[in-house]
Amino acid sequence: MPQRKITVFTYLTGETTAVPAGIFTHESDLQIGTFAYGRRYMERKNALAVDPAALSLGPAPREVMINKGLYGAFRDAAPDYWGRIVIAAERKVPPESFSEIDFLLSTNATRVGNLDFRSSPDDPEPPLEAPHFNRLEEILEAAAGIEAGEQVPHHLLQLLHQGTSVGGARPKCTVQWIDALWIAKFPSRTDTIRIPRIEYAAMTLADKCGIKTPTLRLLSAGGKDVLLVRRFDREKNRSGWLRKGFLSSLSLMQWDEADRMAWDYGAIADTMRRFAGIEDLNEWFRRMVFNILVRNTDDHPRNHGFLFDESGIDLSPAYDIVPSLTRPGAGSSFSLAMTVGSHGREASIENALSRAARFGLSDAEAEAVVEKLVNTVAGWRDHFSSVGCSDAELNALAPSFAHCADF
Numbered sequence: 001m002p003q004r005k006i007t008v009f010t011y012l013t014g015e016t017t018a019v020p021a022g023i024f025t026h027e028s029d030l031q032i033g034t035f036a037y038g039r040r041y042m043e044r045k046n047a048l049a050v051d052p053a054a055l056s057l058g059p060a061p062r063e064v065m066i067n068k069g070l071y072g073a074f075r076d077a078a079p080d081y082w083g084r085i086v087i088a089a090e091r092k093v094p095p096e097s098f099s100e101i102d103f104l105l106s107t108n109a110t111r112v113g114n115l116d117f118r119s120s121p122d123d124p125e126p127p128l129e130a131p132h133f134n135r136l137e138e139i140l141e142a143a144a145g146i147e148a149g150e151q152v153p154h155h156l157l158q159l160l161h162q163g164t165s166v167g168g169a170r171p172k173c174t175v176q177w178i179d180a181l182w183i184a185k186f187p188s189r190t191d192t193i194r195i196p197r198i199e200y201a202a203m204t205l206a207d208k209c210g211i212k213t214p215t216l217r218l219l220s221a222g223g224k225d226v227l228l229v230r231r232f233d234r235e236k237n238r239s240g241w242l243r244k245g246f247l248s249s250l251s252l253m254q255w256d257e258a259d260r261m262a263w264d265y266g267a268i269a270d271t272m273r274r275f276a277g278i279e280d281l282n283e284w285f286r287r288m289v290f291n292i293l294v295r296n297t298d299d300h301p302r303n304h305g306f307l308f309d310e311s312g313i314d315l316s317p318a319y320d321i322v323p324s325l326t327r328p329g330a331g332s333s334f335s336l337a338m339t340v341g342s343h344g345r346e347a348s349i350e351n352a353l354s355r356a357a358r359f360g361l362s363d364a365e366a367e368a369v370v371e372k373l374v375n376t377v378a379g380w381r382d383h384f385s386s387v388g389c390s391d392a393e394l395n396a397l398a399p400s401f402a403h404c405a406d407f
Contacts, residue, residue: 009116016240033069036061072251113246133177136221143171196227245308250301264339285359
């Protein structure tokens, strides 16, 4: 089936039921997509662009040829590696047998952002059936079985599938708890340290550095650490779940996932000037520097995001900040996933300061920001210890923070 048409729905600001926004046509052979807004949708006074970067409101169809023919907001709302593995396991077929449209249609009401994808405009509202927090041990069992390549009981696969529409490669699942939705992030069978605890430590350290972070909880289930991250694109009211639109920075920039040479913090800052205030630009600089200080080399543009609604577009809370392990004696020089400054991706404070003006900062202001960040991150060992990281984990992480002493 080389060409397929599906209806794109959106949840408008303050509404808990989606409305059809337009038709998406996908040519799988050519990997080209085309979207056209519906006339009735365009007549709505509160109509919102389904992708403010690539699909501004207008009558003419827009074509996309990057990212396998998916617009950025559509790709962000699709399952990523882990979600695709879960969906394929439930259907008992290899993930390669699914098309991009199959994956868009296979996910559910826990997908990221404010979009939904249905076979026709008359399809019903999908129920939100994310498992409850009290079923975490069963979900962990199912996730471990999938990672190990084992046969997992169908009822456990269904339970996991209901919450695995969010992106990422590591095991996770959206759960309901305390009138909110949370992403439960699990350990992986290949972990050598307790990654959920390490991520909790790094994220709370980012909060101490003045970086906007979501609400976090570190809990235990089945004797294993589970990190709970409150969904910042969802809010519950009396009639249901309100949604905010979401764009990764990859989508904001309309970059292809394969075009890594284009990835650039400064270029994102330039584009942010069109949408966000100077305060967001300053925080964007802090996040880049923080990634240098904690050696977070998984800082690719899908791991940074923006929220949007009728009021505009803003930097989302930070997420997925985890120090990368390195060998003792390997040296303190390394690179980030995106260009930092005049010396390319070199992860150094000198490089970060080289283009401070693009982040709305004078040289003196940027140096003051860096000084505060360095002073806070320098206490990383005490902070990580305070949240329960073991001596063995601290020693394993020490080489990743060794460069802090150089600044």
